Amino acid sequence: MNILISNISDKPLYQQIKEQIKDAIFKGELAEGDLLPSIRSFANDLQVSVLTIRRVYDELEQESFITSQAGRGTFVSAGNIELLRDAKRRLVETQLQEAIHNAQLFGISKKELNTMMDILYEEENTDE
Amino acid sequence: MINLIKKDFLLMKKYLVLMILLAFGIPLFLIWQAPSIMGFPAFLITVVFTVYIPLQSVSLAETKYPKTTALLCSTPYTRGAIVNARYVFFLILFIFCWFAYVILSFIVPKMDIISILDVIITFLIFSIVLGIYIPLQYKFGFEKMKYVLMILLFATTFLMPSIVKMLTHANINLDIFTSLSSPVRYAALITVIFIVILMSLSASIRTFQKKEL
Amino acid sequence: MNNVLEVSGLNKSYRTFQLKDISFTLPENCITGFIGINGAGKTTTIKNILGLAPKDSGIVKVFGKDIEKHERVIKDRIGIVLDEGAFYEELTISEMKSIIAPAYSRWNENEYKSFMERFDLNPQQKISTLSKGMRMKFSLVLALSHNADLLIMDEPTSGLDPLIRSQFMNILLEFMKKEGKSVFFSTHITSDLDKIADIIILINDGQIVFEEEKDTLLDTYKIVKGNPKELSDKTRKLFLSIQETAYGFTGIAKNITEIKSACKNILMEKPTIEDIMLGYIGGDNGDQSY
Secondary structure, three states: OOOOOOOOOOOOOHHHHHHHHHHHHHHHOOOOEEEEHHHHHHHHOOOOOHHHHHHHHHHHHHOOOOOEEEOOOEEEEEEEHHHHHHHHHHHHHHHHHHHHHHHHOOOHHHHHHHHHHHHHHHHHHHOO | OOHHHHHHHHHHHHHHHHHHHHHHHHHHHHHHHHHHHOOHHHHHHHHHHHHHHHHHHHHHHHHHHHHHHHHHHHHOOHHHHHHHHHHHHHHEEEEEEHHHHHHHHHHHOOOOOOOOHHHHHHHHHHHHHHHHHHHHHHHOOOOHHHHHHHHHHHHHHHHHHHHHHHHHHHHOOOOOHHOOOOHHHHHHHHHHHHHHHHHHHHHHHHHHHOOOO | OOOEEEEEEEEOOOOOOOEEEEEEEEEEOOOEEEEOOOOOHHHHHHHHHHHOOOOOEEEEEEEOEEOOOOOHHHHHHHEEOOOOOOOHHHHHHHHHHHHHHHHHHOOOOHHHHHHHHHHHOOOOHHHOOOOOOHHHHHHHHHOOOOOOOOOEEOOOOOOOOOHHHHHEEEHHHHOOOOOOOOOEEEEOOHHHHHHHHHHEEEEEEEEEEEEEEEEHHHOEEEEEEEEEHHOOOOHHEEEEEEEOOOEEEEEEEOOOHOOOOOOOOOEOOOOOOHHHHHHHHHHOOOOOOO
């Protein structure tokens, strides 16, 4: 996970950090159950105050992105997985809607569309 | 508190040997030069000279290093303990002088063993003098008091023989005192010593508590 | 979160100087920098907190307890670093340690030895032969070797070179790694605090000017640079302090949005703690140009 703090941004420090952690979770750089650094070491590494990191962790926990367990640490939580799945699903839905709209526009039938999808899916799999 | 007493000894460690020499040397010197004043006056003079140097060096150190005193007061050591330790320090010095004197009186044939009464009377004078001096030093600082100290030193040395002569020739009515039985006499003297020390201690502690560091 | 140090209504008058109504509260687990120019009252405040000087009024609570009523128990848990002149010069390190160490019930001899080795200090060395840096290190060793929960330090790094100062900051960070530790130190070298402080308290002329989280402080204030021709008297008042030359103006301010709407061509930068401190103090004096 990369956290880059900008000195010239208008956004408050804690917000920059919070958003970059959220991004990392969305992108999958941080997976569910991953252990986050302790408040103190995180603060030291980023050269920010522990109070700022504490605020970040508190707000992320309120928003269900992370959960802290006394004595064990702070972990990426399951609460956001649904959000993540929904967000990703919505992304694909939007892209499909666009494809369907264009297909209808160009007079491509649903059956042709499905065939196209099968072929392309196969290609994707062999590429990997 | 033992370590606070140790501190006072450490502060005068340069003069430790000198002090020991004085404790043993002065009685010998007196017996050689002025054998007439043996006994209580000689012991008093020994004590005064022997204790003068330690008193000066610890007082000087405190004046030179006020920040260290501040450091000590910021530790769990209470100000009371610091003052107590100083008094115990002087008590130990007195006992050492007594010890040296007793050893000498066994070794040196011309020297008489000093009586307990003489020791107690010396300690009484010692307590009164230091008992007044120490709180004053806490109040006014060593710089101002060191001249007083020097005067006391010379006064004891030179005036002592005269005072003793005066007292022995004067017919002071000590009947009340001599009529008391021996143990009661001791008890009375020791009680006075206690009172003097306690009063002095309490004055010193009170002064030191209020002191700005 | 508990408060490790609470000062309320501390007042103390001297002939030429006064501490007026000093109040602040420090949460646990934080490093607090106590800043101000020389003579602002940092040392005086610390001395009054520790009971080294009898205050006129006010309450000081450490670890939740009144320091006047629980002096010994509280001081047992505080590690102190005062001025570097605070040792008997004629003694050796080991002798000085033998006086101080027994004062503390939780003295840890192993930690002491390990710190001494780490700082390359020789116990037999006479204190008068130690350099300034070594004395500070020795003070730090004593402060860190008795399981203290709070470090109170008065200008611990003044007069020390940047390398030692950086080592010192690292040691503080190490100290903070354990749970329940806090640090309170005064300094006028604010660059040290930019990196490690959590909270900043500014004192000037015997009064507390502000007590803020460092990051909030550095987020809220900005250095603004621009064209002096775009400044009106009204806009000038928005700045904490401002300097103008023929080539441009530089100022420090909180109300960025208003300034942005008034001045079109401006450059904004993140300030340092020193910028903010000078902004407040320069502002007080009314003398805006240096």
